[in-house]
Amino acid sequence: MNNQKSVAFVSLGCAKNLVDSEKMLGQLAEAGCAVTNDESDADVIVINTCGFLDASRREAVEVIREAVGRKKTGRCRRVVVAGCLVQRDGEGLLKHVPGVDALVGVNNRDDVVRAVLNGDGRNRGRGRPDVFLSDYHPFVQTDQARLRLTPRHYAYLRISEGCNQKCTFCTIPSIRGAMHCKPPQVVLNEARELVDDGAVEINLIGQDTTSYGEEFANGYGLDRLLRALDGVDGLSWVRLMYVYPSVMTDAIIDAIATCDRVVKYIDMPLQHINDRVLKAMHRRVTRAETIELLGRLRERIPGVFIRTTMIVGFPGETDAEFDELVAFVEEFGFDALGTFKYSLEPDTPAGRMKGQIPARVKRERYDALMQAQQAVAFQRADALVGRTLSVLVDGADSDGAMVGRHAGQAPTVDGVTYVQGTPRPGEFVTVRCTERRGYDLAGVPTTVPLSVLA
Numbered sequence: 143m144n145n146q147k148s149v150a151f152v153s154l155g156c157a158k159n160l161v162d163s164e165k166m167l168g169q170l171a172e173a174g175c176a177v178t179n180d181e182s183d184a185d186v187i188v189i190n191t192c193g194f195l196d197a198s199r200r201e202a203v204e205v206i207r208e209a210v211g212r213k214k215t216g217r218c219r220r221v222v223v224a225g226c227l228v229q230r231d232g233e234g235l236l237k238h239v240p241g242v243d244a245l246v247g248v249n250n251r252d253d254v255v256r257a258v259l260n261g262d263g264r265n266r267g268r269g270r271p272d273v274f275l276s277d278y279h280p281f282v283q284t285d286q287a288r289l290r291l292t293p294r295h296y297a298y299l300r301i302s303e304g305c306n307q308k309c310t311f312c313t314i315p316s317i318r319g320a321m322h323c324k325p326p327q328v329v330l331n332e333a334r335e336l337v338d339d340g341a342v343e344i345n346l347i348g349q350d351t352t353s354y355g356e357e358f359a360n361g362y363g364l365d366r367l368l369r370a371l372d373g374v375d376g377l378s379w380v381r382l383m384y385v386y387p388s389v390m391t392d393a394i395i396d397a398i399a400t401c402d403r404v405v406k407y408i409d410m411p412l413q414h415i416n417d418r419v420l421k422a423m424h425r426r427v428t429r430a431e432t433i434e435l436l437g438r439l440r441e442r443i444p445g446v447f448i449r450t451t452m453i454v455g456f457p458g459e460t461d462a463e464f465d466e467l468v469a470f471v472e473e474f475g476f477d478a479l480g481t482f483k484y485s486l487e488p489d490t491p492a493g494r495m496k497g498q499i500p501a502r503v504k505r506e507r508y509d510a511l512m513q514a515q516q517a518v519a520f521q522r523a524d525a526l527v528g529r530t531l532s533v534l535v536d537g538a539d540s541d542g543a544m545v546g547r548h549a550g551q552a553p554t555v556d557g558v559t560y561v562q563g564t565p566r567p568g569e570f571v572t573v574r575c576t577e578r579r580g581y582d583l584a585g586v587p588t589t590v591p592l593s594v595l596a
């Protein structure tokens with residue numbers, strides 16, 4: 143079908159949104175649209191938005207307004223806005239971004255072709271945008287036949303969407319609904335499709351991957367899924383992201399520990415460590431349980447790399463509670479840690495809590511925690527200097543240096559490893575680490591004799 147519309151696509155937000163973008167691009171390409179990276183050369187611009195935080199809303203509105211501006215100055219004839227911000231704000235978004243031609247909610251992702259090709263959404267009529275929006279969260283959509291935006295050799299595989307946790311600061315359940323899990327066979331089929339498409343590393347994502355299978359009558363959980371993925375030929379690395387601490391089980395830990403293809407890496411947002419704050423966040427876990435779990439992970443998975451995320455400035459957080467968080471981070475020693483300044487989201491329980499923390503204090507706490515973590519991260523990276531690691535090469539950085547990642551470095555969120563020489567993207571190279579460069583490492587392929595370095 144020759145629709146020959148050229149479409150530029152902007153993907154904002156998290157890896158789950160990226161998978162939605164890849165799926166929508168796959169559908170547009172299948173419908174005959176030509177995909178372009180150049181917005182000035184596009185008939186239609188699609189923006190897949192994030193709506194998680196107020197900051198992501200501001201970013202999305204800015205990008206949308208810029209695209210609408212191209213309708214006045216350029217070739218663009220149509221602007222389509224999709225994703226979480228549409229699901230969260232609905233048609234109310236239109237007053238902030240006049241000139242948009244269509245809205246596509248997260249549950250109507252598969253209507254993107256109709257939205258781009260001037261379909262028959264509600265409100266159709268002169269000058270009124272098409273709207274594809276519903277609150278019904280379908281059984282989780284499959285993400286096959288994507289047009290991938292990541293480098294060929296690694297991919298994200300969403301195993302579930304939505305979330306059953308009720309963290310008081312979080313808008314995601316109100317946007318993405320309750321958790322829906324992909325049947326194991328669908329996950330395995332997608333994994334094989336990604337391998338056939340060149341992926342050697344698959345990063346498992348969801349809002350809470352640990353609760354995978356909660357709705358399956360046969361109790362097929364994440365541990366069995368990991369073991370099944372461990373059998374997929376052509377895969378080298380399976381990485382687990384978005385672990386929720388209170389539902390981490392020994393079976394899952396054992397699967398990570400014993401499956402060869404499952405990397406010894408865990409991304410587990412903890413958000414805080416103080417019991418009063420954890421309770422107010424409704425994280426369903428205590429300080430003692432968190433520390434016990436972290437100890438069990440290190441004991442049962444020797445050499446495991448642990449990444450986490452913390453929130454500073456949660457309503458009511460006292461200086462003492464914040465100091466407890468810093469002391470914990472300094473003591474435990476995470477390989478990587480991201481920090482969010484608490485963002486007041488009016489439609490969340492925490493948004494209605496007393497004791498909101500001033501922005502200045504949030505900034506100070508953010509800087510202090512990142513400072514503390516920097517010392518820890520440098521120390522943990524220093525411990526890898528002199529070690530020999532298997533590195534998956536991602537490609538050249540902006541200076542032309544070849545970078546890759548060892549198993550303890552997830553794409554885009556963690557540090558990288560610089561590799562001397564000219565290895566190919568997607569290639570695994572055995573690298574002797576020779577130095578730390580800030581949060582990153584650098585090394586030489588073991589095939590390069592030491593004498594060459596002298």
Ligand code: SF4
Pocket residue numbers: 305306307308309312313314315349350386
């Ligand atoms: S686990 Fe908590 S923070 Fe994560 S998506 Fe669910 S409700 Fe939000």
